[in-house]
Amino acid sequence: MDTIFALATARGKAGVAVIRLSGSRAAEAGQALAGGLPTPRAAGLRRLTDPDGVLLDEALVLRFEKGASFTGEEVVELHCHGSPATVAAVLDVLGRMPGLRLAEPGEFTRRALENGVLDLAQVEGLGDLLEAETEAQRRQALRVLSGALGVRAESWRTRLIRAAALLEATIDFADEEVPVDVTPEVGTLLDGVSGELSGEIDGVAVAERIREGFEVAIVGPPNAGKSTLLNHLAGREAAITSEHAGTTRDVIEVRMDLHGLPVTILDTAGLRDSVDAVETIGITRAIERAQAADLRVFLLDERGETQGLRPGPDDIVVHGKADLGGASGLAVSGKTGQGVAELVARITSVLETRAARAETATRQRHRQAMIGARAAIGDAQNQLSLGMEAAELAAEDLRRAIRGLDSLVGRVDVEHVLDEIFASFCLGK
Numbered sequence: 001m002d003t004i005f006a007l008a009t010a011r012g013k014a015g016v017a018v019i020r021l022s023g024s025r026a027a028e029a030g031q032a033l034a035g036g037l038p039t040p041r042a043a044g045l046r047r048l049t050d051p052d053g054v055l056l057d058e059a060l061v062l063r064f065e066k067g068a069s070f071t072g073e074e075v076v077e078l079h080c081h082g083s084p085a086t087v088a089a090v091l092d093v094l095g096r097m098p099g100l101r102l103a104e105p106g107e108f109t110r111r112a113l114e115n116g117v118l119d120l121a122q123v124e125g126l127g128d129l130l131e132a133e134t135e136a137q138r139r140q141a142l143r144v145l146s147g148a149l150g151v152r153a154e155s156w157r158t159r160l161i162r163a164a165a166l167l168e169a170t171i172d173f174a175d176e177e178v179p180v181d182v183t184p185e186v187g188t189l190l191d192g193v194s195g196e197l198s199g200e201i202d203g204v205a206v207a208e209r210i211r212e213g214f215e216v217a218i219v220g221p222p223n224a225g226k227s228t229l230l231n232h233l234a235g236r237e238a239a240i241t242s243e244h245a246g247t248t249r250d251v252i253e254v255r256m257d258l259h260g261l262p263v264t265i266l267d268t269a270g271l272r273d274s275v276d277a278v279e280t281i282g283i284t285r286a287i288e289r290a291q292a293a294d295l296r297v298f299l300l301d302e303r304g305e306t307q308g309l310r311p312g313p314d315d316i317v318v319h320g321k322a323d324l325g326g327a328s329g330l331a332v333s334g335k336t337g338q339g340v341a342e343l344v345a346r347i348t349s350v351l352e353t354r355a356a357r358a359e360t361a362t363r364q365r366h367r368q369a370m371i372g373a374r375a376a377i378g379d380a381q382n383q384l385s386l387g388m389e390a391a392e393l394a395a396e397d398l399r400r401a402i403r404g405l406d407s408l409v410g411r412v413d414v415e416h417v418l419d420e421i422f423a424s425f426c427l428g429k
C-alpha cells in the first residue's frame, strides 16, 4: 500500500501548517527530509531539506508508530510555517519520493477505518465534528466519534446473542424435558433491546436536525414586520423591507447559531388573498415552507390574525411593532429590538426540548439498520408467542437482527455506504 501525504490543516496563510504522512515509508520519508526523527510522540525541531540539501523550512516534527496513530499506520507530522509557498515546497519534495503519493480526500480516515482504529459510526462522527459549526453539533458529533453508538450496538448484540443461545439450548433439548423455561429471560432481553431501539429510532429525526439545522419560519400578514425582524436577528439586511404590503415573495433563509443550536430562519411572503399572480406564488411557497418547518413564529399586526395557516401547539404567536405599543402578550419590534431577546429565548426553549430527544444515532443509515433489527426482533417475538416449537425460527430471526445491527459499526460488508460517507471528507482528512 502506498504511503500517502497531504496538508492536514486548511489551505491559505496561517501560523502553522501541518503536513501528515501515513504508511510504511512515512518514517523513512520523514527521515530523508528532517535528517533524523524524534522518538515517537515527542516533538523535535528539525531543519527540512530537499535531496540537494537546500533548506525548505524549520519545522516541528512528530512521529507515531504503527498501531499507535490516527490511521493505525506509521505516521509522521510536519508542523511547518503556514505559508502556501512553504507547504508547496515540502509537498513537492515529498511527491518526488518513491512510493509516496498525495492522499485522496478522506483517505487518512479510510485507512483508520480499514485498520480498525475507528468504526463506521465513528467515521461519520468525525466527519460531523469536522463540519460542526455550533455547540450542539460539536457535542453530538463528539459523542458519536467517541464510539457511543458502537457501545450501544455492542450491548444490543450481546443481549440478542444471549437470547438466541437460550433458544438454541431449548432446541437441543427438544426431544427431552426442557430443564428450565427460558421464555421469561428471552422475553425480557427482547423487550429491552426493542424498547431501546425504538428510542434511538425516534431520536434520529432530532439528531438530523442538530446536524443540519432546525428550520424556524416567520409567518404573518403583509407588513407585520417579518423581514425587519429577520434582518434584526441576522444583524444584516438579508431581506428587502418596505412600506408596501407584499414586498417579500421568495423564501429568504438566514443561518444562525441560537444558543448553540443551528437554526435556519425563514422569512416568508405576507399571507393574504392576493390578485397578483407572482405574490400568490410567493404565498403558496410561504405556506408550504412554513408547514414543513420545525417551528413557526406567527408575527401578527393590530388585527391579530393570519390567513391560510394556524399555529400548532409549539408554535409561537407574537405581535409585531412593539415600539408602537398597544399589544397584549409578547410583542417584538424588529425596528428597535424590543422583545427580540425574549422571542429568541422562547424559540431556543422549544428547540432545546426537542433536541434533548436525540440519543446516540444520528443518521438515516442508522435508523434503517435499527428499524430492520427491530422488525426482526418483532418477528422472533411473534414466533415465540406461538410456543417454544418455533424456537428455531425465532433464533434465526435474532441472527438476522444481529446482522442488521452489525452494519451500524461496519462489522459486516458495507462497501456500498463507504463512498457516500467519504464523499463529505476533503483532502487531508
Ligand SMILES: Nc1nc2c(ncn2[C@@H]2O[C@H](COP(=O)(O)OP(=O)(O)OP(=O)(O)O)[C@@H](O)[C@H]2O)c(=O)[nH]1
Pocket (backbone or CB within 6 Å): 221, 222, 223, 224, 225, 226, 227, 228, 229, 240, 241, 242, 243, 244, 245, 246, 247, 248, 249, 268, 269, 270, 271, 320, 321, 322, 323, 324, 332, 333, 334, 335, 336
Ligand atoms: N414602527 C415599526 N415599524 C416597523 C417595524 N417592523 C417593520 N416596520 C415597518 O413596517 C413596514 C413593513 O415592514 P416589513 O419588514 O417589510 O414587513 P413584512 O412583514 O416583511 O412585509 P411583507 O414582506 O410585505 O409581507 C416597513 O415600513 C417597516 O419599516 C417595527 O418593529 N416597528
Ligand SMILES: [K+]
Pocket (backbone or CB within 6 Å): 222, 223, 241, 242, 243, 244, 245, 246, 247, 248
Ligand atoms: K412590506
Ligand SMILES: [Mg+2]
Pocket (backbone or CB within 6 Å): 226, 227, 228, 239, 240, 241, 247, 248, 267, 268, 269, 270
Ligand atoms: Mg417581508
